[in-house]
Amino acid sequence: MSYHQTIYNLLRGYGLSRAGALGILGNWQAESGCEPNRLQNDFSAYRTASKDYTARVMSGAITRHQFARDQMGYGLAQWTYFNFQTGQGRKLDLYDFWKKSGKALDDVTMQVAFAMHELATQWQYAPLLKILQTTDDIWTATDKMCRLYEQPYCCNVDARYKYAKEIESQLDLTGWTEIKPSRTEVNGDVKPYESPEVFPDEWPPRMIDKNMDGMDVVVLKAVLSARGFANFFAADSSGYLDGQTDLFDDKTEKAVKQFQAAYSLEVDGVVGPKTWAKLLDRG
Numbered sequence: 361m362s363y364h365q366t367i368y369n370l371l372r373g374y375g376l377s378r379a380g381a382l383g384i385l386g387n388w389q390a391e392s393g394c395e396p397n398r399l400q401n402d403f404s405a406y407r408t409a410s411k412d413y414t415a416r417v418m419s420g421a422i423t424r425h426q427f428a429r430d431q432m433g434y435g436l437a438q439w440t441y442f443n444f445q446t447g448q449g450r451k452l453d454l455y456d457f458w459k460k461s462g463k464a465l466d467d468v469t470m471q472v473a474f475a476m477h478e479l480a481t482q483w484q485y486a487p488l489l490k491i492l493q494t495t496d497d498i499w500t501a502t503d504k505m506c507r508l509y510e511q512p513y514c515c516n517v518d519a520r521y522k523y524a525k526e527i528e529s530q531l532d533l534t535g536w537t538e539i540k541p542s543r544t545e546v547n548g549d550v551k552p553y554e555s556p557e558v559f560p561d562e563w564p565p566r567m568i569d570k571n572m573d574g575m576d577v578v579v580l581k582a583v584l585s586a587r588g589f590a591n592f593f594a595a596d597s598s599g600y601l602d603g604q605t606d607l608f609d610d611k612t613e614k615a616v617k618q619f620q621a622a623y624s625l626e627v628d629g630v631v632g633p634k635t636w637a638k639l640l641d642r643g
Contacts, residue, residue, distance in 0.1 A: 382502075487508070501524075
């Protein structure tokens with residue numbers, strides 16, 4: 361079942377421009393195929409893992425705590441992020457929003473409402489929301505949605521734009537859905553996550569090791585990949601990424617130790633001042 365028309369009509373009903381709605385659709389097609397029950401890396405024909413995961417969350421077999429922290433992308437936007445230091449995260453917010461909505465976890469109207477809730481309530485998305493409401497350029501909407509909201513490890517804007525144009529050719533672009541206040545929107549008390557700072561104010565960056573997360577871990581993985589000590593950006597034939605997150609996991613620790621051994625550093629898997637300096641050394 362295709363949700364493209366439903367999502368488009370809902371987004372238009374929330375006040376987004378035609379191009380803004382299509383830019384989001386292009387991104388969500390790349391993220392999840394615009395399937396609201398999609399679990400990360402479920403490429404099976406019948407989405408068996410996705411259906412099972414959704415049912416287990418709704419039954420309580422997967423708890424709020426587990427859902428928020430399992431680092432598995434879920435839903436239209438493949439919401440994943442969780443900060444283990446602050447206890448905040450996008451999947452946690454999604455879970456709480458869902459519970460207040462009275463709808464199913466994989467209800468497309470609930471997930472679109474949650475995305476709009478994020479865009480409307482979190483300061484870092486204010487410029488993006490303005491663009492999505494006013495732009496008449498699909499490329500601009502797609503590009504900004506990719507870079508500012510989805511923030512994938514592989515910023516494949518060309519592919520997302522292609523999806524947006526393909527979807528545009530299939531839709532009735534005159535349609536839109538009137539959005540009436542829901543229980544969730546009236547309450548409006550879901551605590552939004554706070555995005556961590558990408559770069560620290562002082563040098564060197566903080567010391568990081570196994571089981572920590574954050575944008576500095578993303579930077580670490582990018583540098584290790586660029587230097588050939590690991591590949592954190594592989595994709596399968598469908599173009600989806602291999603499920604990497606901002607978590608300092610076993611694979612990251614192994615790559616760090618290999619790097620430390622290669623440069624005669626203490627092989628402890630901890631990225632402190634000396635390891636950071638060597639990682640970012642251009643010499």
